[in-house]
Amino acid sequence: MNLSVKIGKLTMPNPVTVASGTFGYGAEYARLIDLNQLGAVTVKGIRLNPVTGNPTPRTAETTSGMLNAIGLQGPGVDGFIKKYWPFLKSLEVPTIINIWGTTVEEYAEVARRFDALGGVGALELNVSCPNIKAGGAQFGTDSTLLAQVVTACRQATTLPLITKLSPNVPNIALFAKVAEDAGSDALAITNSFPAMAIDIQTRRPKLANLTGGLTGPAIKPIAIKLVWEAAKAVKIPIIGMGGIQHADDAIEFLMAGATAVAVGTANFYEPQTPLQVIAGLREFMLRKKIHDVRELTGSVQTAK
Amino acid sequence: MNLSVKIGKLTMPNPVTVASGTFGYGAEYARLIDLNQLGAVTVKGIRLNPVTGNPTPRTAETTSGMLNAIGLQGPGVDGFIKKYWPFLKSLEVPTIINIWGTTVEEYAEVARRFDALGGVGALELNVSCPNIKAGGAQFGTDSTLLAQVVTACRQATTLPLITKLSPNVPNIALFAKVAEDAGSDALAITNSFPAMAIDIQTRRPKLANLTGGLTGPAIKPIAIKLVWEAAKAVKIPIIGMGGIQHADDAIEFLMAGATAVAVGTANFYEPQTPLQVIAGLREFMLRKKIHDVRELTGSVQTAK
Amino acid sequence: MEHLPRMLEQTAIIVSNKRDTDSYFRLVLRAPQIAPLIQPGQFAHVRILPLKEALLRRPFSIFQVAGDTFSILYKTVGKGTDVLSRMSAGEELSVIAPLGHGFTVPPVGGEIPLLVAGGYGMAAMFLLAQRSPQKGIVFVGGRRRVDILCEQEFAALGWEVRATTEDGSHGEKGLVTQPLLAELRTPHSALRTFKLFACGPTPLLKAVGKLAEDFNLPAELSMDEHMCCGTGVCLTCVIPVKAGESWEYQRTCTEGPVFDSRQIFWEGVK
Amino acid sequence: MEHLPRMLEQTAIIVSNKRDTDSYFRLVLRAPQIAPLIQPGQFAHVRILPLKEALLRRPFSIFQVAGDTFSILYKTVGKGTDVLSRMSAGEELSVIAPLGHGFTVPPVGGEIPLLVAGGYGMAAMFLLAQRSPQKGIVFVGGRRRVDILCEQEFAALGWEVRATTEDGSHGEKGLVTQPLLAELRTPHSALRTFKLFACGPTPLLKAVGKLAEDFNLPAELSMDEHMCCGTGVCLTCVIPVKAGESWEYQRTCTEGPVFDSRQIFWEGVK
């Protein structure tokens, strides 16, 4: 049975990674699960310099989902390399580094730095974080800016480039195509949805940042639709995510058109989820006599 | 204690109505609840001629939500007037009629017909149904078309006009403003979100229409954010909806900026919901010594 | 305005919830206001309160009525029925019932009912058999022995039961329509007029509809469509029904679940 | 790489779940692998499996440890604790524990611990009192009598308990810091050095931090922040901690919940 998939020139031993920002820098959950079973480890978003992030409260629970406005707290490129890279480098599975900047040049500079580091599996361009003023969804909802960011990063590195699109557009196919044309090797779909919750007792938003991003099982049907739309528009592979809790959810993303998937919010309440998804996927393939996981990609039957 | 609110020149005895398409034409649930307790009855979308709707399956359950692609099945203006209007007219509370068309002229014609009918509370322009090829979200995601539809309807009727915006845009404030400037008396936010679910056993989409609209508690945080954004941009009242199950949800919408609210999907599993919401709202106001429900509108404290 | 049958929403207490065969369970609910109103072929729309993440009610045919209780006979097929099967006496469910347009009980001296049921389709037919003045035959089919439900109850009513299983583990081997066809081909006295009643998966209903046409017999079919509201407001559960030269969608939960076979626009049924 | 304490995920069986006072409950869980690892001030992150619509785990301080079990003392405040309070012996929970950096147990002959607790803050301090070689005083405060928890258990350890209630229904009337302040102002022998340990709502922690500064005493505070993952990955639970001239956010679930009061950047704490 073949479970391995390719994201640009990166080979993942199986199609299941974790979503950026829901798995720290890998080491934390290494205490609960064997990271070497994963398809790849994807780390929290990094920009050039350290980032303090937003004030608290930063998350709030919602119906079958949650809001977050962490504000991309992080150690910056140097801090990351010093503190977390030695461990990640020691893993048998590739690391996908989620990067961002507030200018096109900063994105490119971060890409250059990780290109120079050596050993990185792929870079994921976060152009879709709803929780920061500059550099987040701004790049992901403006197709001209998106093309600029991807082009600049493409020039800065030969590492596989995954563009993480914003869900908050009426036509995801257009943005998918822009990223592909600008040289992205793959897409990641979807990031969180701009959202809000209010504590009616205090009349204050539940997040200090006022608004945040909605993630978790609640959004899965929207994410499936986005992946399906994008997959029809491009030839490059898609990493599908948004509310995956069970192997069935992952298989649904694959059928919709994803080549790989990422487990996000579910890690917070059930850190075993990525391994359970891999096991369930294997079992499904056995039962259905599917020999290569790539047969699942885009296999939804849509003839009316 | 004042619970009444105004939507343009329409006075609702309390701010709780039902969402179009989740309450039939009123008579069905009259067997389970007293309709005269509602702020208004909002009926399923009507276009000029009868509509067959989409093939089945038309709905699918999702995590804390559901998908639908009914395809706006309906009796057309004449059928509606003959079959359902006598009952609705006999109610003590106003009827809001949700209307749509496939052309600007059809919207205006339907508006003219209901204007001529007499006794209608308000018209809600559905420019945001994701489940029909022409005439749905197409008008709601193109600001020029939106302006044309609203302008044409404004010329066709003096009835209060509620424009039901599409959620599927990166900047709802822009569309809210366009509707206001074109003469809309109020906004309804939000309609369902384009989404999809796949049965992994059969590999077929769970809906015959392939995609549908996501509604229910899952989407509430996105809807709250949309209402909040729109309320900052316009002066006209907003009817907030999306996942209301409890009075607390309704109060959250009011605080975010809504003047009235609509209960949608919850009717399907708990037809008592609108009355429970009204009772809970009253109780909240008593407890918090709020004398006028209008004090709640937009009362969220967002000073950081 | 259209005619809308009476329905009530009630919190029903579980009196018992026991395994029948294999993955089938019998659930008895105390619902004093609802029980007396129930007609054969009607259903209850049940909110399984401990169900997580899933919002909608589940529709189940009403199996039996006794005093202030009614029962359903259900198969565990998914998350709702699974959670339901773990509930115990004393726990609560929310029920909207009775719903839908049920079977027409034959008048005294009227047609002799031939019932055709697949799997839990049997549940929908018990009240009809019980309330029919003429005893008839019930043809019941299933995949395996365990799918043949409540034979004894029908027999106890004095009905003849003809069981078929696809694997031959009980009754005749084959499809439920085979013995029915044989029965219809047997010459009968002219006085004896039959009427078909069926409940089961769509292929069974189609086959019965075809037999009704071929033998020119009336047939009432309880149609199997997914439901959402169960009360006529959402337009989820529609099937195509003949209307003049053309057809229109009608609601299984309101105009149905029982339809006259001749009214159904079969070309449009999936 | 940073130091990460050991943690385990385990399905824990409820041994008992009983009301303590008013809206407080005591839950005993069998978790043989986890129980022996627990240090004072650590917490468990509990997934309440029957909870509907809500996904996240809930953090609770570990109250007591006995053999292969540990217990928590919780207050019903919202949907999770409400559902938890309805669970019975034999049912399962998923637990990740032990989590966080707990209290430093004073060395033999070291400081005398003065514990300050508000409400369920008492739960976080029992193991510390039990394992401290020096007995000290526990200052416990609450709104009403029912908010004063497990006095007897601390007394049984030979500790002095000074209770205060805001409504005066039990112990001294007023805030928990009043008798503490009185104690600190009492002249003591030079040999007697105190260390403060506190757990409770943020205003209490701020007040204790202030006293520690005024009296130049060491203080360890268990900080109260909302959590999401509880394991250090999500960066939800941060508080501002001094770092050189400036400050940085540190995770309550990993670097905390117990912080040295002097390390906290109080100006940034809400």
Ligand SMILES: Cc1cc2nc3c(=O)[nH]c(=O)nc-3n(C[C@H](O)[C@H](O)[C@H](O)COP(=O)(O)OP(=O)(O)OC[C@H]3O[C@@H](n4cnc5c(N)ncnc54)[C@H](O)[C@@H]3O)c2cc1C
């Ligand atoms: C009028 C009517 C009468 C019925 N009577 C019986 C009965 O007497 N005994 C019995 O065992 N079953 C009966 N069913 C089928 C029963 O409703 C489904 O088995 C049940 O809804 C499955 O729920 P689940 O959560 O276990 O399955 P899931 O697959 O988890 O359900 C997911 C969704 O699909 C719907 N669904 C799944 N299967 C069906 C189905 N076959 N028909 C309609 N909706 C479905 C569910 O209601 C739910 O909304 C009847 C259905 C209808 C429409």
Ligand SMILES: Cc1cc2nc3c(=O)[nH]c(=O)nc-3n(C[C@H](O)[C@H](O)[C@H](O)COP(=O)(O)OP(=O)(O)OC[C@H]3O[C@@H](n4cnc5c(N)ncnc54)[C@H](O)[C@@H]3O)c2cc1C
């Ligand atoms: C380190 C730590 C130790 C704790 N120890 C105890 C204890 O020993 N006994 C006890 O009764 N409580 C304790 N709490 C508080 C306890 O976690 C909350 O009361 C509980 O999470 C409330 O959950 P709920 O679903 O009932 O409330 P809801 O308000 O419905 O919860 C909604 C969300 O807010 C979070 N939340 C709500 N209140 C708090 C709070 N005060 N702190 C953190 N998160 C909160 C919940 O975890 C959940 O994610 C502790 C909290 C922390 C951070």
Ligand SMILES: Cc1cc2nc3c(=O)[nH]c(=O)nc-3n(C[C@H](O)[C@H](O)[C@H](O)COP(=O)(O)O)c2cc1C
């Ligand atoms: C707490 C939190 C932090 C996140 N941080 C990042 C991030 O740093 N970079 C990024 O691209 N996405 C980030 N995301 C988005 C996730 O990677 C993922 O796209 C999203 O959560 C949807 O998947 P899920 O529903 O499975 O969680 C974050 C999500 C959460 C919940």
Ligand SMILES: Cc1cc2nc3c(=O)[nH]c(=O)nc-3n(C[C@H](O)[C@H](O)[C@H](O)COP(=O)(O)O)c2cc1C
């Ligand atoms: C089955 C169904 C049918 C609907 N039909 C219409 C419609 O005809 N016109 C319309 O404007 N909105 C329609 N809607 C959208 C609802 O009015 C409402 O905007 C949406 O469901 C969000 O609210 P909720 O989450 O409370 O359901 C429909 C929704 C559902 C679920």
Ligand code: FES
């Ligand atoms: S299920 Fe809603 S109309 Fe029939």
Ligand code: FES
């Ligand atoms: S709760 Fe996630 S890092 Fe602390």
